[in-house]
Amino acid sequence: MFPLDWQKSSHSGEGANCLYIAAVPDGTVRIKESDDPRITIGVSQDAFRALIRGVKAGEWDDLV
Structure with a gap:
């Protein structure tokens, strides 16, 4: 297995x-x-x- 360079979402905050x-x-x-x-x-x-485009377009805002 190879190590992955994980990046945290900038929207996660602290x-x-x-x-x-x-x-x-x-x-x-x-x-x-x-x-x-x-x-x-x-x-x-x-x-x-496609997931990122959908999130930015608000496709799932009604789930929040």
């Missing part, structure tokens, strides 16, 4: 409930959260881009 992402050499993106950092999900770069 509090809990942080989201982390890392680019993987195989071209995928890994996502984990601070509640249980042992659990990660892997998605394609296209799926991650």
Whole structure:
């Protein structure tokens, strides 16, 4: 296994409930959260881009 360079979301601030992402050499993106950092999900770069576009467009604002 290779070490990943995890980056914390700039929207997480200094509090809990942080989201982390890392680019993987195989071209995928890994996502984990601070509640249980042992659990990660892997998605394609296209799926991650679609997620970010949806968040920025407010597609899931009604879930908050």
